[in-house]
Amino acid sequence: MGSEIYRGSSYGAWHPLRVPRVSTVLDLARSMGWLPPERFRASPRAKPAALTIWHTPDYVEALRRVEEEGAADEATKMRHGLGTVSNPIFPEMFRRPATGAGASLLAGELLRHGGRIHNPGGGTHHGMPDRASGFCYLNDAVLGILSLRRNGAARIAYIDIDAHHMDGVEHAFAEDPDTLLISTHEERRWPFTGALEDRGVGQVFNLPVPRALNDTEMAHTRDRLILPTVEAFAPDAIVMQCGADAVEEDPLSRLTLSNNAHWGILSALMPLSPRFLLLGGGGYNPWSVGRLWTGNWAVLSDQEIPDRLPPGAEAVLRNLRFEGNSRGRNPPEHWFTTLRDPARPGPLRAEVSDRVSALAARVGAMPGRVL
Template sequence: MTVPRPLLIGSEIYRGSTYGPKHPLAIPRVPATLDLLRALRWIDPRRYLDSPRATVEQLTRYHTLDYVAALRQAEEDQSVSPAIRERHHIGAHGNPVYREVFRRPATSAGGAILAARLTRGGGVVHVPGAGTHHALPDRASGFCYINDPVLGLLEWLDLGLTNILYVDIDAHHGDGVELAFRNDPRVFTLSIHEAGRWPFTGRLEDRAGGHARNIPVPVGFNDTEMDHVLHAAILPILRHLRPQAVMLQCGADALEEDPLARLSLSNNSHMAVTRALRDEAPRLIVTGGGGYNPWTVARCWSAIWGTLDDRPMPTFLPPAAEAVLRGLEWHRAAGRNPPEHWFTTLVDPPRPGPLRDEVVAACAAVTRDLPEPATPAPAG
């Protein structure tokens, strides 16, 4: 049987869109990724789709109608009242009102929903613009306005799937997704994130009704430790549950150079997790997520697409791809004198390190007392 080649979903809504000059999401991420992929000649037009914008009806599958209306009005007015700010956290708590404050997250959601539909019968889809895993039903949270992973997972459920695994390797706990499915045995959530970091949830002992596991990892979490997590936790859980579909939230803020976390992964770890899940999941959606260094995000998400599409990784980037990276700007201290390899390479040098006892113990803890699969894996 011929396995379908992976699909890539993107959009131009992100180009020139910014949360504001002083916000961590002032940087281009999806445009830089797509430009880099085009410069590498890794985008086959037959397998690239523009993300649709999710409809109000689709958004209210999870979010409240009042909240969606408030987002639409905030975009139209480019301001919010104190009451809306207090109630929905739009324009507050790091969630600014910006030019595309409704259209941009609605487009990310549309991409996640489309990805679920495209994988109804199997396959792989990469949606780098999705992955906003903190948004809650009636308010913005953690730079996230619409919870597109939740909407993509709900689409899979609406299509008849009953056994889904969500894996989150963002530096921040995937709290919004865990909360959405805490009482739904059809979706099992697994989050690997930095211990003690915002949103200060996702403790090792938190199991959300039994259908969630959390691995809070220590500062300096390295490639050796992620390899252990992959083989001692992620894959054993996947093989026990035998899910019909897997969604991987592949935030790039766990990389060593990211300013909003203190983890020390190279993008080799993201590629390894992606490859392992691709090889075992009947259906796979890979989203983006966090990531606040434009060079490391673009390189990571491009390498993820290359991994999904079995592209050979270049030792050095061709001139057109290097030009894309040299054209990026970052107005933080680390962006004033970036190292040369941020321009010339795609894959980081590996970042091995000690395998600490707390990581080993956490993996053992999350694989104990796993629930039985919600449904047998489909034949074929």
């Protein structure tokens, strides 16, 4: 699911979300022959009333009003976090997030009888009920979970591998025993939440990871924590937030994963539930985001990722620009010619394995566990 609104919309010339992301994924997938018309659905824009199943009416109205007026008074800025450096005022500041939210809401309906959906414009996991936070004006992940539940999914597993903690989603579901929350995120990084000890009612599994997390450590986390926990929970639906900011080339984290780590988790999770909603998320290097999320669609739709891209896909990547960042000055050749990164293995550090073991020990005590 996608929309052309992402192609011409930007948070501003110097904001991290100035880079093209969803449009690159659509262009790459189409150039690969992976996105025929029958597999694409234009994202609807959620109506204000639909957003109030979680967001407050006052906040939704403020967001709509500030977009219309192009300005926020001091009271609105302080109350709702609109017009800040992180959450600036820009021409599509209601319509763009409402499009991502509309896709996740519709996905819950379309998945009533099973299937897989990719919403790369989603994954805005920091949005709060009554304020914007961390580049996220709405929380489509929360809205998608609520839509899945409304359409028959009683038990929902949410897995988030963004470099930043899923604070908005945890705020919504930490006390809900029918929603499993698993988050891997860089420690001591904004929003400075998601401590190892946080538990809610027992379905919250937060794994803060150290800098330089490598593919070996992420595979260990997948096999010893993520998969056993999801299997034990036996969800009716899985929602996965696949932020691309945990890869080595991203400017807003200090993790060192390759995109293979993300694809490995995605492919392992897919058989564990009849309904699967895959979301985007963070990611601020246009090449790494476009290549990772296009590969996500390949995994989700059972396509084979080639070693070398065809000329049309290569042209899409060569036409990208990353102004104002040193990583955009001399991009390596493989950013243009391949989707798959070289693997980035490394040592399994005790600070990772010990934390994984501590969380894994809690799996058997989850309330409502299905044996």
